[in-house]
Amino acid sequence: MHENAIVLFLTGLVSLSIFFYKRRFKSALAPLPPGPRGLPLLGNALHLPPSRPWETFAQWGKIYGGILYLNAFGKSIVVLNDVNYAFDILDKKSRIYNDRPKMMMAGQLVGWGEGPALIHFCDTWVEYRKLFSQFMGTRAKVYAFDSVLQEETNVLLKRILNKSEDWTEHSRKFTGAIVLRLAYGYQTKNDDDDALVKLVNDAMDQFSETVTSGAFLVDIFPLLQYVPEWFPGAEWKRKASRYRNTLREMLNVPYDWAKEQIASGAARPCFVSSLLGGEKRTAKEEHILKWAAAGIYSGGADTTAAGIESFFLAMTVQTSHQKIAHAEIDSVVGQDRLPTLADRARLPYFEALLTEVLRTHQFIPLGLPHVAIEDDVHDGYFIPKGSMVITNNWQYCKDPNIYKSPDLFSPERFLATEAHTSETDPRNFMFGFGRRTCPGVHLADASLWLACVSILATFDICPVMKEGKPIFPSGKYMDGSISHPEPFECIIKPRSEATATLIQVL
């Protein structure tokens, strides 16, 4: 017994020594990636841009290269400005880069840290990924829900026809309705008064507010989490508690509704019904299912809506490209029916146009941060364990090494001809990297395609005219991890009487 303890003690000591030796060895041999020089204790905290950080990161990239290192209050941050670093580090070494940073306000105090997008690398996260893959892991699985996508697209077109100026709101309702139907089988009726839609939207707004980095001091000084709610000035702590309650409701109310539907035999096919079935589940299994269903809503609604808004923005400016797409849709689909997912392969110009919109309008400019779970040396640089690794997707789309004349809006770059091959599809990186890559990629791709092609098949989108001159939108994007275009006006009108009638009779 006594000998065993000594052996255990010595083994532990040797492992620890090897660990520290390896770490020192790695860091001694390899320097940290280059980056702006920081101040003692604060590091680069004062350099970190409060707004549109992707632009500043790209400028630093010009000075320091494709990989750069920052430090904020002792926390290591590695920014990848070159997509090849992102592929080599986050895809090829995915095993050691699939953690997420601890977000004190959104993750810990409000509670989103238990959900699929923010949870640490652990068995529960593996379970989430399995469930997503079972339900929507391939294009074919998502296309099996094409009637849901088609019905909600019809509703979107009707709303645009009735009140075109509210197109932003319509886009959000469209994506919200799809994810609620797919996650819970819940079909929104009059969603202006729909309590469930309001509940999930409130939770999502609160998520966006709390997940924005640097918005809450507790994210920078985690010790503040121990401040009691009654403490003068601790409004943020009381806010965390209110938001936590909204989150709990958002998790439970739609899930319990879906369970009742299953029990009464009225459930529509959806994520919860397909995975829960009629079987009794353990509390742990239910917990995972509940969070995974909420992950579909939180991951899918705002992101895809930002994509549709970006499409409206691009079409307002790129009117000549819009005309070419109109002609293609007319020749393949005509004006007496709407396009369907089955038409996709026969609309190559529209496909290229949408791809160019995605390249030129990056609405998730920095992806979601990954965290290194081990020390690493990459390309001669030391990346310490715990480093937050950020991909600058915004910069990849502007990189002249990937795209010829990147500032030019040219769908043709994605049309392979005998003379040239198609350039890199931005979908290869805009959905993330490694094992954390977006599990909703096929759903996002299908719903975005169907909404945008149907809008173009039926409407003309043009700039507002003032004194005979077109007023083009600024094209600027707002701050936020999901970045929406700054509000702008455009004219949306039916292309013909035939397309207006087509929508009215839907």
Ligand code: HEM
């Ligand atoms: C155009 C729309 C969308 C874009 C651009 C997008 C993009 C992304 C990105 C960049 C990430 C982070 C990947 C990484 O860490 O490397 C992500 C994660 C995620 N997305 Fe999406 N997404 C979209 C739509 C959707 C949809 C429709 C769903 C759900 C059905 C969804 C669910 C999720 C979830 C659950 C995660 C977290 C995955 C994890 O951490 O393991 N997303 N998405």
